[in-house]
Amino acid sequence: MKIExxxxxxxxxxxxxxxxxxxxxxxxxxxxxxFTGQYAQREALSGIEAYDYLWLIWGFSENVEAEKHAMVxxxxxxxxxxMGVWATRSPFRPNNxxxxxxxxxxxxxEVPCIEVAGADLMDGTPVYDIKPYLPxxxxxPEARGGIxxxxxxxxxxxxxPETLRPHFSMEAWQVIEETLSLDPRPxxxxxxxxxxxxxxxxxxxxxxxxxxVLTVVRIVKL
Numbered sequence: 001m002k003i004e005x006x007x008x009x010x011x012x013x014x015x016x017x018x019x020x021x022x023x024x025x026x027x028x029x030x031x032x033x034x035f036t037g038q039y040a041q042r043e044a045l046s047g048i049e050a051y052d053y054l055w056l057i058w059g060f061s062e063n064v065e066a067e068k069h070a071m072v073x074x075x076x077x078x079x080x081x082x083m084g085v086w087a088t089r090s091p092f093r094p095n096n097x098x099x100x101x102x103x104x105x106x107x108x109x110e111v112p113c114i115e116v117a118g119a120d121l122m123d124g125t126p127v128y129d130i131k132p133y134l135p136x137x138x139x140x141p142e143a144r145g146g147i148x149x150x151x152x153x154x155x156x157x158x159x160x161p162e163t164l165r166p167h168f169s170m171e172a173w174q175v176i177e178e179t180l181s182l183d184p185r186p187x188x189x190x191x192x193x194x195x196x197x198x199x200x201x202x203x204x205x206x207x208x209x210x211x212x213v214l215t216v217v218r219i220v221k222l
Contacts, residue, residue, distance in 0.1 A: 005126035006039040007113075009058065012172075014123045014222075016062055018184040018198035021075065021153075022089070023100035024118045026178050028171070030105065033114040033127060042109035049107045053133035054116065059126045060096040068094050076151050079187045087146060101133055155181045156214040167203060167219045176200060180207065180214050 011031040013019045020026045033056075035041070048054075071082040072090040085093060102116040114130075121127075158177045168176065185196055192210035195217065199205075204220040 003128050005036060005059075005128060006130065007033045007035045007127040009033055009056075009119065009121045009123070009125040009127055011119065011121055011123045011125075012175075012201045013121075014199045014201075016122055017196075018179055018200070019122055020120045020179060020182060023102060023120045025120070025182065026175060027103070027118050029119065029175050029179070030115065030117050031102075031119045031121065033116060033130070035112050040112055042112045045107055045109045045112055045114070048104070048114070048132065051104060051132040053101055053103055054114070055131045055133055055138075056098075056100045056102060056119070056121070056127055057129040057131075058098045058100065058121060059128060060091045060093065060098055061124070061126055062122070066092055068092055074147065075187050076147055076153065083147070097128070153182055154212075156183050156209060156212055157181070158214045158216070160216045164216055164219050168200075172201075176205065180205075180216075183209070183214070185209065 009031055010033075011029075020029065035044070068085075069092070070085055072085050072088055072092060073079045073082055074088045074090065077083070091098065098121070100120055102119045104114060105117050106115040108115065158180045160173070160177065165173065180198070184198055192208065195206055195208055197204040197206050197220070199222060202222050204222055205216060206218045206220060207214050207216045209215075
C-alpha cells in the first residue's frame with residue numbers, strides 16, 4: 001500500500017527537541033493543518049465544524065532512516081528499562097506512523113486549512129489521514145494506562161528573566177513555559193552546567209536545569 005500526505009502540519013516547533021511527548025499535554029500549543037495537492041478541496045472539510053477534536057495519522061518524518069527494534073526504552077522509565085515497542089508510544093516504529101488527538105480551533109475552507117491546539121507534531125510533519133474524534137466510542141476513562149498508572153513526569157520549576165520576556169508574546173510564553181516544565185531533556189542527562197537549546201518559531205531558547213529548576217539563560221535568533 002502506498003500512502004501520501006493529505007496535509008502538512010505547521011508548528012512553532014521546528015525540531016524534535018521540546019515537542020510535547022503526547023498530544024493534549026500542552027493544551028494551548030497551536031498549529032495548522034494545511035491541505036496539499038489534490039486534497040486541497042474545501043468540500044472535503046464540509047461538516048467538520050460540528051466536531052471538537054480530530055485524530056491525526058501522521059509520519060515520524062525525522063525517524064525514517066533510524067534503526068528499529070522490538071524493544072525500546074521509554075523516557076518515562078528514565079531511559080534505562082526496556083519494553084516491547086507495541087506497549088509504548090515510541091517514535092521509533094516499524095512504519096513511522098504517529099497518532100494524535102487535537103482540538104479544533106477554526107476551520108478555514110477558503111485556504112483550505114484547520115487550526116488546532118494540543119498537537120505533538122513538529123513543523124512540516126506529513127499528515128496522512130484525519131478522522132473525527134467520537135466521544136461515545138473513543139473515550140475510555142476507566143481504562144488502565146500501563147506504565148503511566150505508576151509513573152508520572154517530573155515537572156520542573158521554570159524561571160525566565162524579565163529581560164527576556166519581550167522576545168515572545170504572553171500567549172507564546174504560556175506555551176513555552178508549560179513545555180519547558182515537562183523537561184524536554186533526555187532523562188539520563190543530569191549535568192547542571194550543560195546548556196540546551198529548544199527551537200521555537202525563529203528563535204532558540206537556551207536553558208539550564210539544576211535541582212529541579214529550569215532557568216532560561218538567553219534567547220538566540222535562528
